[in-house]
Amino acid sequence: MSDRYFEDFAVGDVHKPVGRVRVEKDEIIAFAKQYDPQPFHLSDEGGRKSIFGRLVASGWHTAALTMRLVAGSEYRAVEGTIGLGMDNLRWPIPVVPGDELRIESEVIEKRPSNSRPDRGLLKIRTRTFNQAGQVVQELIANAMVPRHPPADNA
């Protein structure tokens, strides 16, 4: 599947990319040191003493890893997808070292852009699963994608 225009997305489309990403402890700690230095993201001991009972990944790390799976998916818009924002970003359970993540996306709404006639707006629900099939993240993305150029038959 090559890159898609607005017209190539349909409400109800479900996409399950084959990509997987495995999350190791070192990466969880490195991300936390740089962006979310709370004890339960920084060490096994900090995790054990926390409400989580163990080291867990920052939710923002889960979000970034999900973006990696989205960007690596073959289900994407031409020129890339412009994320205008996200609704209902949820982390029902944390990501832990050794987890292997995958995503599923569903188009739940589409409409032409009012401000830009060459663009369309999509609402896409993306859920991120661990290897046990548990949802570790859910969000609804508001994305802007290019419309198909008019046919040039002058």
Next chain:
Amino acid sequence: MSDRYFEDFAVGDVHKPVGRVRVEKDEIIAFAKQYDPQPFHLSDEGGRKSIFGRLVASGWHTAALTMRLVAGSEYRAVEGTIGLGMDNLRWPIPVVPGDELRIESEVIEKRPSNSRPDRGLLKIRTRTFNQAGQVVQELIANAMVPRHPPADNA
């Protein structure tokens, strides 16, 4: 200000931490390579050819940098803040190389947790500004924080 319990947060509280974070081009590209490898996040040229007209940071990078400012703020809950999820995450304009970011947070709602009597739930609106005072990100965080332990006067 030391770490806070649920009882120490009041609706309407506005907090403007003094912390700033400057975003350099190298970091924007490094984040994008790892988590959001789209052309407009990866190089000046990819940015020029895009709808942005220049290299811009991934929105998820902006979110991660905002978390760094939140975690470094003195306005935080004891044991750290557990982010249950985010509503209305928006990136009105992109972060670009050289931007210097700061945050402002406001408590907009609080209530005791139904499921955990030792915890309370807060809704906190956090906006991220660049050095020109423009909002580069806005979100509403749903956070769970510890309640003050009962006084031990047996």
